[in-house]
Amino acid sequence: MSYIKPSFRHPELPVNTLGYKRKDYEGSLSTLCAGCGHDSISGALIQACFELNIEPHRLAKLSGIGCSSKTPTYFLGNSHGFNSVHGRMPSVATGANLANRDLIYLGVSGDGDTASIGMGQFVHLIRRNLNITYIVMNNGCYGLTKGQDSATADKGSKSKAGSTNLFQNIDLPGLAMELGAGFVARSFSGDKVQLIPLIKAALAHPGFALIDVISPCVTFNNNVGSTKSYDYVRQHVDATATVDFVPHAAEIKTTYEAGSNKLVSMHDGSLIKLNKLQADWDPTNRDSAVHALHEANSKGEILTGLIYINEESQDLHQLLNTSKKPLNTLSEKQLCPGPEALMDINQGLR
Amino acid sequence: MQAHSVINDFVIRFANVNGTGSASANNMFAKAIFRMGIPVSPKNIFPSNIQGLPTWYEVRVNEQFYLGRRDGIDLMICVNPQSMLQDVASVKSGGYFIYDNTKPLHKEYIREDLNYIGIPLTEITIQEYTDPRQRMLFKNIIYVGALAALIDIEMDVLQQLVNEQFKGKEKLIQPNHHALDLGYQYIQKNFSHPLPYRLQRRDLIKDKILFEGNAATALGAIYGGATVAAWYPITPSTSVVDAFADYAAEYRVDPETNENNYAIVQAEDELSAMGMVIGAMWNGARAFTATSGPGVSLMQEFLGLAYFAEIPAVLVDVQRTGPSTGMPTRTQQSDILIAAHASHGDTKQVLLIPNSPKECFDFAAMSFDLAEQLQTPVIILSDLDLGMNDHVSDALEWKSTTQYRRGKVLSADQLDQIGRFGRYLDTDGDGIPYRTIPGTHPTKGSFFTRGSSRDEYAIYTEDGNAYKRNMDRLLKKWETIKSYVPKPELLQSEANANMGMLFFGTSHFSSVEARDILAKEGIELDAIRLRSFPFSQEVSDFIEDHELIFVIEQNRDAQMRTLLINELEVNPEKLVRVLNYDGMPITAAHISKEISNYIHKTNKKSKDFSLEMNAS
Numbered sequence: 001m002s003y004i005k006p007s008f009r010h011p012e013l014p015v016n017t018l019g020y021k022r023k024d025y026e027g028s029l030s031t032l033c034a035g036c037g038h039d040s041i042s043g044a045l046i047q048a049c050f051e052l053n054i055e056p057h058r059l060a061k062l063s064g065i066g067c068s069s070k071t072p073t074y075f076l077g078n079s080h081g082f083n084s085v086h087g088r089m090p091s092v093a094t095g096a097n098l099a100n101r102d103l104i105y106l107g108v109s110g111d112g113d114t115a116s117i118g119m120g121q122f123v124h125l126i127r128r129n130l131n132i133t134y135i136v137m138n139n140g141c142y143g144l145t146k147g148q149d150s151a152t153a154d155k156g157s158k159s160k161a162g163s164t165n166l167f168q169n170i171d172l173p174g175l176a177m178e179l180g181a182g183f184v185a186r187s188f189s190g191d192k193v194q195l196i197p198l199i200k201a202a203l204a205h206p207g208f209a210l211i212d213v214i215s216p217c218v219t220f221n222n223n224v225g226s227t228k229s230y231d232y233v234r235q236h237v238d239a240t241a242t243v244d245f246v247p248h249a250a251e252i253k254t255t256y257e258a259g260s261n262k263l264v265s266m267h268d269g270s271l272i273k274l275n276k277l278q279a280d281w282d283p284t285n286r287d288s289a290v291h292a293l294h295e296a297n298s299k300g301e302i303l304t305g306l307i308y309i310n311e312e313s314q315d316l317h318q319l320l321n322t323s324k325k326p327l328n329t330l331s332e333k334q335l336c337p338g339p340e341a342l343m344d345i346n347q348g349l350r
Numbered sequence: 351m352q353a354h355s356v357i358n359d360f361v362i363r364f365a366n367v368n369g370t371g372s373a374s375a376n377n378m379f380a381k382a383i384f385r386m387g388i389p390v391s392p393k394n395i396f397p398s399n400i401q402g403l404p405t406w407y408e409v410r411v412n413e414q415f416y417l418g419r420r421d422g423i424d425l426m427i428c429v430n431p432q433s434m435l436q437d438v439a440s441v442k443s444g445g446y447f448i449y450d451n452t453k454p455l456h457k458e459y460i461r462e463d464l465n466y467i468g469i470p471l472t473e474i475t476i477q478e479y480t481d482p483r484q485r486m487l488f489k490n491i492i493y494v495g496a497l498a499a500l501i502d503i504e505m506d507v508l509q510q511l512v513n514e515q516f517k518g519k520e521k522l523i524q525p526n527h528h529a530l531d532l533g534y535q536y537i538q539k540n541f542s543h544p545l546p547y548r549l550q551r552r553d554l555i556k557d558k559i560l561f562e563g564n565a566a567t568a569l570g571a572i573y574g575g576a577t578v579a580a581w582y583p584i585t586p587s588t589s590v591v592d593a594f595a596d597y598a599a600e601y602r603v604d605p606e607t608n609e610n611n612y613a614i615v616q617a618e619d620e621l622s623a624m625g626m627v628i629g630a631m632w633n634g635a636r637a638f639t640a641t642s643g644p645g646v647s648l649m650q651e652f653l654g655l656a657y658f659a660e661i662p663a664v665l666v667d668v669q670r671t672g673p674s675t676g677m678p679t680r681t682q683q684s685d686i687l688i689a690a691h692a693s694h695g696d697t698k699q700v701l702l703i704p705n706s707p708k709e710c711f712d713f714a715a716m717s718f719d720l721a722e723q724l725q726t727p728v729i730i731l732s733d734l735d736l737g738m739n740d741h742v743s744d745a746l747e748w749k750s751t752t753q754y755r756r757g758k759v760l761s762a763d764q765l766d767q768i769g770r771f772g773r774y775l776d777t778d779g780d781g782i783p784y785r786t787i788p789g790t791h792p793t794k795g796s797f798f799t800r801g802s803s804r805d806e807y808a809i810y811t812e813d814g815n816a817y818k819r820n821m822d823r824l825l826k827k828w829e830t831i832k833s834y835v836p837k838p839e840l841l842q843s844e845a846n847a848n849m850g851m852l853f854f855g856t857s858h859f860s861s862v863e864a865r866d867i868l869a870k871e872g873i874e875l876d877a878i879r880l881r882s883f884p885f886s887q888e889v890s891d892f893i894e895d896h897e898l899i900f901v902i903e904q905n906r907d908a909q910m911r912t913l914l915i916n917e918l919e920v921n922p923e924k925l926v927r928v929l930n931y932d933g934m935p936i937t938a939a940h941i942s943k944e945i946s947n948y949i950h951k952t953n954k955k956s957k958d959f960s961l962e963m964n965a966s
Contacts, residue, residue: 001595025897033952047380055792056792056796056926057788057790057791057793057796058789060633060652060788060789062629072798073798073810075794078792078793078796079788079796080786080788080796080797080798080799081798081799081800081801082629082632082791082798082799082800083796083798083799083801083802084625084628084799085625085651085652085655085656085801088621088622088625088651088652090622090625091580091621091622091623091625091626092619092625092626092628092629092632093629094615094622094625094626095578095580095626095627095628095630095631095632095633095635096630096632096788097624097629097633098577098578098626098629098630098637099577099578099629099630099631099633099634099635099637100633100634100635100788100789101634102789103633103734103788103789110893116757120495120618120619120622121618121621121622121625123618124617124618124622128615140922175420187603211440232410237850240945288822294486302368307813316613316615317613318616320613320614321608321609321610322609322610322611322612322613323607323609323610323611324607324609325631326580327577327611327612327613327635328630328633328634328635328787330575330577330611332575332752332753332754333606334611335572335575335602335611336572336573336575336748336752337572337573337601338748338750339747339748339750340750341601342746342747342748344743345569345746346557346559346746349559349560350384350385350555350557350558350559350560
């Protein structure tokens with residue numbers, strides 16, 4: 001168990017513009033191992049939603065099965081949650097989103113849940129460009145079944161028991177790029193400064209948004225030789241840029257140094273401010289994003305930050321031309337053609 | 351040649367090549383008979399193939415409304431040399447073999463006991479048309495025209511059907527009329543007609559309709575308020591979603607905004623299709639998927655989740671021949687057990703079993719009410735025979751006062767009025783708890799849906815008592831469900847019969863016919879047609895009230911019998927299997943023979959059968 005959460009909060013803690021405190025975005029006590037990277041990601045999600053002034057009940061959180069998929073219990077306690085079946089969260093989220101396009105959808109998955117059993121659904125979720133923020137809590141191993149290698153474990157990475165992974169890893173941001181995802185990012189559970197604005201930007205993105213978060217498993221995959229340990233990740237991390245998210249209608253106060261900065265405008269009027277660290281990388285250019293990923297890979301570095309964003313993203317509802325009014329609010333009058341139409345249909349069958 | 355004529359009672363089969371446009375001509379043939387007020391039952395017998403292999407269209411005409419399949423072909427229209435040997439063999443002695451005699455018929459096709467009518471179809475089309483495609487298509491219309499003369503189809507009915515079919519493409523009307531006439535004239539000049547097998551106008555159809563089960567199911571989903579359809583293509587269910595798409599395009603596009611009040615997603619597989627349905631219904635929309643046996647296998651995990659987490663879902667299973675790929679274009683009722691107990695663990699699923707397009711429509715519309723009221727998956731068990739063939743059916747009905755029954759869904763106001771919300775709390779004592787739709791209330795009513803154990807307040811727990819309480823409540827709900835699902839249809843004989851027959855779905859037509867055949871032999875049977883699972887009290891009573899029951903079903907393992915034995919704890923000896931599983935729809939002759947044989951065989955062994963049963 002990570003920590004005992006005090007029920008007492010200082011009465012003068014800040015509230016957001018909705019009047020909610022950070023506490024209103026918390027969930028129940030985590031039952032993950034102390035020091036688990038996933039708990040840090042939960043914390044970042046809480047902070048991002050608090051700062052974005054999201055009404056908790058207007059967000060639905062969905063997950064599959066595994067340690068990562070347990071986390072939605074530990075944040076946003078006033079949101080509906082759905083812990084579905086292993087690897088199948090994308091389809092449940094698709095149905096949910098089709099039913100009500102007005103909610104914000106947050107999908108939480110792990111490397112086993114996404115890159116193995118759920119690979120088919122993950123791939124097709126990207127293809128359909130469902131409006132969802134999809135967070136992979138990626139620790140390279142199966143925690144709940146005691147540490148087997150997952151499909152994102154790097155070739156040559158050593159397990160706690162000393163065995164070496166023989167197989168090529170599946171790089172989720174690279175795959176998402178190939179599949180045409182409109183928002184691709186990677187982060188590290190130990191870097192909230194980077195992760196929180198990325199979550200905000202992903203939530204604001206009108207389409208599929210992947211954040212692959214390297215999240216070390218303290219119990220089974222934090223040993224020397226593992227490429228998903230805290231130490232290894234800290235030593236090999238290389239960010240595309242520092243990220244700042246400026247929500248819609250907020251005043252931009254900072255001035256930018258010419259050349260090193262880039263502003264990306266979001267569909268809802270928000271801005272992503274990037275202080276570029278990679279010289280020839282442009283987050284709105286697919287080719288340069290793919291190149292940056294490959295280059296980091298060949299240098300043995302873990303590229304984090306925003307990797308790619310498509311400012312012209314069209315989500316599934318736009319592609320299907322579904323009603324702006326959520327389908328789950330339509331009444332009999334709008335849905336049922338009624339007895340007279342049926343009489344005509346009968347007549348056509350005689 | 352047969353001496354006396356047989357009016358409105360025969361089977362005619364068309365042997366065609368798949369993909370040559372024969373379907374629309376054959377449909378026109380059946381529809382013309384229907385329009386003449388005569389009951390008709392067409393069946394497609396088609397290969398798992400798009401073009402080139404033999405395909406048949408078999409039409410039974412019967413003015414007593416015996417519309418199940420009947421063995422034995424009275425008239426064969428053979429336009430496929432590939433299957434000719436088989437086709438010649440399938441005609442009843444004294445029947446007619448109508449064929450293309452452009453080339454002379456080889457000796458091996460000649461049977462002395464058949465009547466041969468040769469029409470030079472190919473030759474006529476070569477004379478009349480230059481375009482090879484026209485030659486292929488009009489050949490079909492020409493044989494329909496020939497049949498008009500041979501069996502007395504009213505020509506103006508056929509012409510009217512052509513006019514309707516090509517409304518908006520008027521140029522095609524005259525050539526089709528001409529093709530009909532070519533066939534008609536050829537018979538008139540060369541053969542004495544009509545044949546002894548012939549039609550005579552009746553007024554038996556009244557306001558009935560001729561409709562496919564799958565289209566009726568789709569229309570039911572439209573009327574029932576389905577807004578999300580997620581599916582993966584599989585024969586024989588594909589036409590459910592195809593028809594849903596057509597009806598939705600017509601009835602569900604907002605006239606002002608031009609936006610769709612529906613969403614159809616072709617999923618990557620059946621697992622995903624079921625997941626989408628569950629996600630949509632969890633979030634308050636009405637959703638369904640349609641599949642067949644292999645898809646039901648893939649949906650097992652999700653069906654267990656929906657059962658245990660109590661999420662409404664609607665699944666249409668248009669059954670085909672299994673196991674595995676089986677015979678994908680042949681019919682069967684063999685998903686009973688996998689559907690009734692879909693998923694691992696202790697699961698019981700609600701089944702609705704329609705027997706006609708009218709019931710496909712009614713049950714599809716009703717399934718959304720049931721799924722939401724009962725908060726559980728509802729599986730409609732149709733089959734290929736019902737789904738993909740036209741059936742004479744009662745007209746569809748819809749009351750203007752109909753309102754969707756959304757079940758126990760709490761609004762924001764209701765959440766404000768109640769104390770602590772317990773998602774799995776049995777407040778009303780019927781085993782059905784209250785649910786909330788995401789986004790309803792800022793601080794109340796949210797809960798975590800999961801397939802793992804939890805307490806009444808949806809809080810995760812591994813406390814065995816809480817788990818057991820929940821499983822027991824689900825059983826209580828199962829009892830409640832019995833009063834919600836459609837009741838069986840009962841057919842009582844006049845004599846107080848001590849034996850009964852039990853059937854369901856498309857076995858209905860042949861079973862009813864078999865019952866009449868048996869009555870003529872002096873074997874009186876009461877009958878019951880199951881329409882749903884769980885079994886209601888009427889089913890138990892029927893079994894209780896009869897000494898012996900013939901359970902008629904279209905699968906090898908007598909799956910419904912197993913379900914009855916398990917659920918109602920019936921003595922297995924009381925339920926006698928009557929089975930058909932060759933992929934063709936069951937026939938009355940088969941049923942009546944099996945029952946008659948069983949009774950005679952048993953009587954031989956024991957003189958007083960009913961006494962023996964009473965003693966046991």
